[in-house]
Amino acid sequence: MFVRTPAARTGATLASAALAALLLSGCGQDDDPSVATPSAVPTSAASSSAATAPTPTATGTPSAAASTPAVDQQITVTIAKRRVDPPTGRVTVSKGELVRITVTSDVADELHVHGYDLGARLPAGTPGSVEFRADKTGLFEVETHETELVLFQLVVR
Template sequence: MRRAIAALALVVCTVGLAGCGDDDKPGDSGSGGSDQPTKTIDVTFSGDDVTPNGDRVEVAVGQPIEFKVTSDAAGEIHVHSDPEQELAYTKGTVTLPTFTIDKPGIVEVESHALEKTIVQLEVK
């Protein structure tokens, strides 16, 4: 009798574990779309010049975006998204906080101090 109960317990555990494994697969495929790699955009400020200078950069809706800024002076990047974002940077090289854009379209990223467009994010 004990062997029968032990065998039944083994079958129940095996079936239960197999069921849990199947539940993970749909979750994995569903989360694959939201686990996009971070898009890093290198920005260099030197005097009154900025590189890139108005380039269009493609990003996906919801994709993490970060700016790696190298600058000879502190300043601020203005992202014309909804909501708008102002990202301050210091002299030297710094990686700014990651953000996402949730609506498709063109998002201007500017330096107001230099009155220049850094990039246009083409969000698809």
């Protein structure tokens, strides 16, 4: 007959919990959230009778359907031949709004949002995005690091 002591049961319980935590953590993204890598828009699979969970997508996808919460402010910028479109100016958002900034550059670069210390890689010709809750009030520059272009100033009120 096999008898477990309370200490052995506690050890087995802790080992089971640690194993479960390791397995669950493998399902999430372990990338640094401050530098998002753009990803392709997912394609829909053929319909089947079996129910499947939706595949999580990075905030790098420009598709609005890819994010769970509704974005309050979508800001889109294009850079071509060192020209920013729309031209550099100020964009005002309200404190608490969910903001998504999507940038497409003709050269590889990195997007950076000052004050929030967020960034995204910008492969040439591929949109890169950052998405965040505007929870700090003030005036924040949004720029590229390599080409040092100011894209716009974000005003959070």
